[in-house]
Amino acid sequence: MIKPSILSGMMELLPQDQILFNEIKDTIEETFKKYGFLPLDTPVMEKQEILFAKGGGETSKQVYAFEKGSSKIGLRYDLTVPLARYVSQYFSDINFPFRRYHIAKVYRGERNQRGRYREFYQCDIDIVGHEKLSLYNDAEIPAAMSEVFTKLGFSNFKFLFNNRKLLNGFFESIGLDDFIFTLRTIDKLDKIGEDNVKNEFIDYGLDSKVIDKLLDFIATKGTNDEIIEYLEGLNISNELFQEGLKELKFVYENMKALGVKEENIQIQLSITRGLDYYTGSVYETILTGYESIGSVCSGGRYENLAENYTKQKLPGVGMSIGLTRLFYQLNESNLLKESSAHITDCLIIPMKGYENNGIELLTELRKDDKMVQIYLEGGKLKKQFGYADKLNVPYTIIIGEEEVKSKTYSLRNMITGEQVSCSYDDLIKYL
Amino acid sequence: MIKPSILSGMMELLPQDQILFNEIKDTIEETFKKYGFLPLDTPVMEKQEILFAKGGGETSKQVYAFEKGSSKIGLRYDLTVPLARYVSQYFSDINFPFRRYHIAKVYRGERNQRGRYREFYQCDIDIVGHEKLSLYNDAEIPAAMSEVFTKLGFSNFKFLFNNRKLLNGFFESIGLDDFIFTLRTIDKLDKIGEDNVKNEFIDYGLDSKVIDKLLDFIATKGTNDEIIEYLEGLNISNELFQEGLKELKFVYENMKALGVKEENIQIQLSITRGLDYYTGSVYETILTGYESIGSVCSGGRYENLAENYTKQKLPGVGMSIGLTRLFYQLNESNLLKESSAHITDCLIIPMKGYENNGIELLTELRKDDKMVQIYLEGGKLKKQFGYADKLNVPYTIIIGEEEVKSKTYSLRNMITGEQVSCSYDDLIKYL
Numbered sequence: 080m081i082k083p084s085i086l087s088g089m090m091e092l093l094p095q096d097q098i099l100f101n102e103i104k105d106t107i108e109e110t111f112k113k114y115g116f117l118p119l120d121t122p123v124m125e126k127q128e129i130l131f132a133k134g135g136g137e138t139s140k141q142v143y144a145f146e147k148g149s150s151k152i153g154l155r156y157d158l159t160v161p162l163a164r165y166v167s168q169y170f171s172d173i174n175f176p177f178r179r180y181h182i183a184k185v186y187r188g189e190r191n192q193r194g195r196y197r198e199f200y201q202c203d204i205d206i207v208g209h210e211k212l213s214l215y216n217d218a219e220i221p222a223a224m225s226e227v228f229t230k231l232g233f234s235n236f237k238f239l240f241n242n243r244k245l246l247n248g249f250f251e252s253i254g255l256d257d258f259i260f261t262l263r264t265i266d267k268l269d270k271i272g273e274d275n276v277k278n279e280f281i282d283y284g285l286d287s288k289v290i291d292k293l294l295d296f297i298a299t300k301g302t303n304d305e306i307i308e309y310l311e312g313l314n315i316s317n318e319l320f321q322e323g324l325k326e327l328k329f330v331y332e333n334m335k336a337l338g339v340k341e342e343n344i345q346i347q348l349s350i351t352r353g354l355d356y357y358t359g360s361v362y363e364t365i366l367t368g369y370e371s372i373g374s375v376c377s378g379g380r381y382e383n384l385a386e387n388y389t390k391q392k393l394p395g396v397g398m399s400i401g402l403t404r405l406f407y408q409l410n411e412s413n414l415l416k417e418s419s420a421h422i423t424d425c426l427i428i429p430m431k432g433y434e435n436n437g438i439e440l441l442t443e444l445r446k447d448d449k450m451v452q453i454y455l456e457g458g459k460l461k462k463q464f465g466y467a468d469k470l471n472v473p474y475t476i477i478i479g480e481e482e483v484k485s486k487t488y489s490l491r492n493m494i495t496g497e498q499v500s501c502s503y504d505d506l507i508k509y510l
Numbered sequence: 511m512i513k514p515s516i517l518s519g520m521m522e523l524l525p526q527d528q529i530l531f532n533e534i535k536d537t538i539e540e541t542f543k544k545y546g547f548l549p550l551d552t553p554v555m556e557k558q559e560i561l562f563a564k565g566g567g568e569t570s571k572q573v574y575a576f577e578k579g580s581s582k583i584g585l586r587y588d589l590t591v592p593l594a595r596y597v598s599q600y601f602s603d604i605n606f607p608f609r610r611y612h613i614a615k616v617y618r619g620e621r622n623q624r625g626r627y628r629e630f631y632q633c634d635i636d637i638v639g640h641e642k643l644s645l646y647n648d649a650e651i652p653a654a655m656s657e658v659f660t661k662l663g664f665s666n667f668k669f670l671f672n673n674r675k676l677l678n679g680f681f682e683s684i685g686l687d688d689f690i691f692t693l694r695t696i697d698k699l700d701k702i703g704e705d706n707v708k709n710e711f712i713d714y715g716l717d718s719k720v721i722d723k724l725l726d727f728i729a730t731k732g733t734n735d736e737i738i739e740y741l742e743g744l745n746i747s748n749e750l751f752q753e754g755l756k757e758l759k760f761v762y763e764n765m766k767a768l769g770v771k772e773e774n775i776q777i778q779l780s781i782t783r784g785l786d787y788y789t790g791s792v793y794e795t796i797l798t799g800y801e802s803i804g805s806v807c808s809g810g811r812y813e814n815l816a817e818n819y820t821k822q823k824l825p826g827v828g829m830s831i832g833l834t835r836l837f838y839q840l841n842e843s844n845l846l847k848e849s850s851a852h853i854t855d856c857l858i859i860p861m862k863g864y865e866n867n868g869i870e871l872l873t874e875l876r877k878d879d880k881m882v883q884i885y886l887e888g889g890k891l892k893k894q895f896g897y898a899d900k901l902n903v904p905y906t907i908i909i910g911e912e913e914v915k916s917k918t919y920s921l922r923n924m925i926t927g928e929q930v931s932c933s934y935d936d937l938i939k940y941l
Contacts, residue, residue, distance in 0.1 A: 081563045083599035083819040094548040115854040115883035122520040145576030168514035174900035215886040388514040423546040452546035455646040469605035
């Protein structure tokens with residue numbers, strides 16, 4: 080006999096939690112569809128040459144890679160590489176701008192840590208253009224995500240929002256030409272603190288005045304309008320900076336026009352999105368009061384999605400929710416709804432000898448599209464109600480001699496314990 | 511540059527087909543939920559010791575197996591092994607009888623053939639009891655599947671239905687004690703034909719009279735009532751045969767009581783489900799007129815689901831749809847709906863300079879829960895309508911100077927080409 084267990088780093092839920100998880104996943108999907116994103120479903124297994132096209136690095140060590148026959152196979156580690164491969168492969172069949180959503184599992188053989196998973200769901204939306212893509216889309220993506228979070232019941236989310244051109248332009252204007260080093264170091268602020276960041280810049284040979292300017296800049300606080308006013312007041316003539324500022328303002332205005340509330344937007348100049356391929360807008364999302372959870376939804380604008388697979392220039396913008404981690408964190412922070420999650424609205428419990436009457440009722444109710452099941456395993460009433468309790472089923476119907484004679488049904492509200500005798504039409508109304 | 515391509519044996523669809531595929535998948539899931547099956551989502555990767563607990567055989571050669579660090583990993587090749595592992599692992603948390611559905615991808619490194627996939631969706635429902643499980647469930651499972659096929663628009667499906675006890679009892683009654691050999695040989699009938707099957711039995715040393723009895727038996731044709739009458743008329747006193755006959759009749763009656771139409775049920779004594787672990791009811795499902803597609807939904811009753819992982823006796827009954835293969839076959843047989851599949855109901859096309867008016871309307875319509883998107887990439891009207899056409903979007907709304915002045919919208923029916931000028935309230939009615 081083999082002890083039943085799973086590999087570490089996998090999330091596996093009991094049905095009650097799985098129902099909640101699926102409700103969140105369904106809400107996300109419904110909203111993506113409402114916003115006109117098309118569904119995509121690519122293989123979990125990709126050719127290694129596709130996954131590794133970008134070259135080595137941290138991610139490639141995490142890939143589950145193996146061979147079968149003559150195939151060199153890897154499990155996808157995100158949904159962006161498959162998207163890049165897909166739009167290149169089916170380029171001539173695709174209607175650009177291509178809006179696609181993809182909700183699926185990805186795999187990373189990371190070091191095992193609490194709240195980090197090796198198999199997890201990503202929920203991505205991207206809009207990919209051919210040659211060019213309007214800046215409106217940089218507002219459309221967070222607008223869709225805003226509706227997702229609102230529908231999920233989080234009124235306290237905040238899009239932290241910045242622009243890479245603005246950042247790089249500012250760096251240039253104070254004489255910092257090594258954007259990569261600067262972005263990488265700023266990105267460490269939350270992890271190692273201001274003093275250590277300062278020291279890293281000093282070690283790099285930066286003048287302390289420049290460092291102060293930089294740290295002042297990215298620490299700028301205020302309302303969105305105050306920050307924009309501050310940025311305009313800097314009177315930096317650097318072209319990249321001015322372009323970034325124009326983009327930032329345009330996207331900010333259009334996010335609001337598309338229904339994102341002012342209170343859910345925060346321009347924050349310290350957001351860089353590390354070393355990724357982002358070239359313009361960058362976003363992170365926090366739940367106010369639960370900042371320690373980290374970003375629950377991130378993304379940005381990129382100039383060229385698929386340069387490893389095609390000569391076509393494919394700019395785009397997208398955001399991604401790490402659903403598995405989000406679910407874990409919500410659970411840890413007691414932010415999940417008290418679990419009254421259930422699939423079945425009503426359980427029919429026929430007395431011994433009245434099974435056929437129960438089945439008859441069941442079949443009628445299902446024809447009327449009710450979510451009903453029947454308990455036909457026999458046993459004592461206590462056991463039967465125990466099954467109903469564990470199902471979280473809101474109603475039970477008892478059928479026995481009395482009910483069949485009087486052509487009524489005993490409907491019990493499992494939450495209040497109240498029991499009423501009613502006709503079929505009444506049943507339909509209740510359920 | 512790497513040529514964008516995927517591994518062979520994977521189904522990957524263009525958005526139009528993906529929408530259709532997802533519609534089918536959603537219908538299946540909604541029906542499973544309606545029938546009170548609970549959702550399960552287990553890791554795609556299982557420990558090799560779990561997957562190989564049963565010992566070697568054909569299947570184990572097909573498993574995608576590999577190591578990472580010290581972990582021996584395999585991709586699941588069905589959803590039954592994960593179910594067995596799951597109910598063993600969480601036994602004390604599970605509410606029996608446990609009704610679960612699982613719609614997910616499984617992996618088999620099969621030889622590459624047309625219509626056979628190495629990654630494919632299975633859609634499983636099972637009801638698993640502890641110690642015992644009422645025979646009613648053998649009717650409940652096909653009842654749920656009957657609603658699935660009906661909702662999918664197949665009125666011409668037929669459950670081919672048999673009972674293993676009945677078969678084994680009959681074999682015993684004519685002196686055939688090697689059930690495994692007999693079942694295996696019968697199972698080849700469709701593939702190698704009656705003459706070859708006869709020869710195999712002769713080679714095995716069977717008397718030709720016995721072979722004729724056997725082949726006559728399994729070739730029995732007739733209505734369900736005629737076949738039951740025939741079985742009763744055989745007057746076979748064998749206990750197993752009688753038990754099987756009783757079960758067959760009971761399940762048949764209760765399938766009808768649960769709403770399965772007589773025309774969708776066919777008792778067929780040649781159905782054996784090969785060498786699987788089935789012990790009672792066995793089912794296959796064909797689409798009448800498309801028998802060559804093969805069974806699109808199969809399953810049966812098993813006495814002990816998880817003996818490799820637990821001492822608990824867990825009998826169950828289940829059926830499974832091979833969705834990827836079904837989709838492929840429906841497509842090949844032109845049984846998929848003419849593709850008017852779309853996600854978005856309406857595309858707003860603002861004239862140059864009227865983008866903000868377009869966004870305003872878009873935001874209003876989305877607040878009213880309409881599935882709308884906007885085209886803001888500029889360019890000529892022809893290009894914009896080209897985008898709308900490829901989206902299959904039923905309506906477009908044009909906004910320009912005239913519309914803004916007169917506070918109306920030009921709504922164009924993209925199928926009829928008809929265009930009307932209307933108010934916002936009218937828009938809501940149309941969409």
